Amino acid sequence: MKRHSCCYKQKLRKGLWSPEEDEKLLNYITKHGHGCWSSVPKLAGLERCGKSCRLRWINYLRPDLKRGAFSSEEQNLIVELHAVLGNRWSQIAARLPGRTDNEIKNLWNSCIKKKLMKKGIDPITHKPLSEVGKETNRSDNNNSTSFSSETNQDFFVKQTSDFSVYSAFQKQESNSVSLNNSLSSMIPTQFNIDIDGSVSNAGFETQVCVKPSIILFPPPNNTSSTISEQDHVKVSEPNWESHCGTTSNLNNPVMGQMKWSDEYLNESLFSTQVYVKSETDFNSNIAFPWSQSQACDVFPKDLQRMAFSFGGQTL
DNA sequence: AAATTGAGCAACCGCATTCCT
């Protein structure tokens, strides 16, 4: 197995850092900056590999680190961010000033996960555990979907007592929108949704409405030490051009376009949610979060339109 | 008092990506 170059060197210390080592590293970086990490240990007089020095600096010695327990606001924000970003700890940490990815990961694994489980929420999907169980069964029993993970698409299944919604998201391929490099591979710009009534209500008539909403987060470089709920999360029904369609037959695709409101054309990240209302929900005028999109981070000033369809027609 | 267990945390490891020549 190939090993990192620094690991070839013999006699390198491992394990916990002593106060003396910390002092050496802190003094060196304070004076000279870290520069090339692989040369830091030698220059700082440490018998460590550069990787170990980097980790120690990032996770412990950096002067801008916030010490102490996580506040409930921070914990709530982590849960919300995790719902959108998943286990992208570094991206989550970028939105919590003074906190490290390692710290957040440890908190998640040792504490938050358990709290969510206690509340009956699945820490992976952020859905009620009962619903997750049904989804698992459903996806286990149905391999006939036209969407395959081998294609350039992500796939997920939602199920309610009425019928199931299958949706597939096509990842960004177009050159016409330039997106943040690290995120571009996961941006859905097109998607379609198949609605399958076979579960309990085959042949039903229903109405379908896509109601996009967005959740806004502050940009990663936000240095504010405290972030109010209003600042970091905004579940909204903004000025979208959303398309509502009615279909008496789920084979009829509903086509439409969504347009990002100017209000949101900034550098904030956001995710989209797709709402689909059944006939019952329309009558009761409840916007039911029928289908929630894959977590997708988008810089909206670069991406102003998203096309969608219903009824299994691939755009 | 000793052994066991579990939570919390720091650090390591391996892989992926980016950078540099």
Place this chain on the structure above:
DNA sequence: GAGGAATGCGGTTGCTCAATT
């Protein structure tokens, strides 16, 4: 463009310490 080095990231390990048996 290829290949190696450096860096970044997430999963995992293992240590410490307090609580429990």
